Amino acid sequence: MQRYSRIAIFLHWAIAAMLAFQIAVGWALEDLGARGFALFQLHKSIGILILLLTLARIAIRYWKPRPAPTEHGWQGALAKAVHAGLYVFMLGAPLTGWALVSTAKVKVPTLIFGVVPLPHLPLPMSVNDPAFAAHSVLAWVGIALFALHVAGALRHHFLMRDGLMWRMMPVRSPALLAALPGLIAVGFVLGRIILPTPAPKAIAALVPPVAVEEEAAANVAEAVDNVANAALPASADNAAAVEEPVGPPPNWAVQPGGSIGFSVGNSGETISGNFAKWTAKIVMNPDHPDSADIRVEIDLASASVGDSYKDGMLAGDEFFGVAAHPKAVFTAKGAEKTGANGYRASGTLSLKGVSKPQSIRFTLSGKGKARKVAGSATITRASFGVGNGDSSTGLDPKVTVHFGFSAKAE
CATH class of the missing domain: 2.40.128.110 (Lipid/polyisoprenoid-binding, YceI-like)
Structure with a gap:
């Protein structure tokens, strides 16, 4: 069975693990207050890294052609739609997040992994609310597509038994078949572990x-x-x-x-x-x-x-x-x-x-x-x-x- 290129395989699993981490962290950021500042910077850094790796993944698709699809009809159309949606998510989520930070009332400098400064996009402040809405919607859409993609892979491997998952493995190894998907779980668990314990919500009522x-x-x-x-x-x-x-x-x-x-x-x-x-x-x-x-x-x-x-x-x-x-x-x-x-x-x-x-x-x-x-x-x-x-x-x-x-x- 024809496999994806090794670089495409690496990018697939690396992006998947980082997306799981981002989902785990993103759920909790709003409740952390000032204690979430460093974690928010990390969230932005990984988001930009996902954007860059996704662009590389798209380039690889044209440089190293992917294996031919194994399904046709409505199942094949659904698989293509899920893949296209995932690319929209992997590009759109970081871009809307970047726009959100760039149009915030207080301009917070972003250093990618504390080293490389990320410039703000030249966007008007009116973009802030639509960017926030789009970023939130894309997060939930991404979770749904992520679940559909995993469900499809499990269907092929355990129900159809067509060995489709081996195309995304560098070698045919049962150990890798367990370890590489396990990276997704590791990314999610790591995202939850590093979260600080939420503080009680501050009293929001101001003087009437x-x-x-x-x-x-x-x-x-x-x-x-x-x-x-x-x-x-x-x-x-x-x-x-x-x-x-x-x-x-x-x-x-x-x-x-x-x-x-x-x-x-x-x-x-x-x-x-x-x-x-x-x-x-x-x-x-x-x-x-x-x-x-x-x-x-x-x-x-x-x-x-x-x-x-x-x-x-x-x-x-x-x-x-x-x-x-x-x-x-x-x-x-x-x-x-x-x-x-x-x-x-x-x-x-x-x-x-x-x-x-x-x-x-x-x-x-x-x-x-x-x-x-x-x-x-x-x-x-x-x-x-x-x-x-x-x-x-x-x-x-x-x-x-x-x-x-x-x-x-x-």
């Missing part, structure tokens, strides 16, 4: 629009208060001056379910994300805001914009530099009332080895020992060296941070 409305209302209330205070007689000021807080200010325990999010403009669009891990220590009497003692610590490695390779960029030196500066810390002593329920705290933000003055605005709702907090701050990212590379050129100079949580007095 009502928080923005509350802040606007607070600003109006502040203006009204200023006018009203100007009209008050001096005796009222003196009475307020004599009033003293009763007892020490309470500690407030932040309740589960809160969020700290961020957003920044990027070439006319907005990139939004949040921090999954943070802590806040708050001491404050709402009636006497000057008693406030606030400390918020944010785990920068928990930053996510919902995309694993962009999250990996956030952790790098161009943005947060998590390896050297794992936390951002905001501290403030004292606050001032800006309206009926509005406050402003001026303190210090320490981020990426830089400490600078920073103020936050927030509102309190509720009464007694249970309060809801919603607020925001505007941070000049360049002051802290955040976004200092080529992929940050389209980002707006200021980042909005917004937060919301419930707290109980202890």
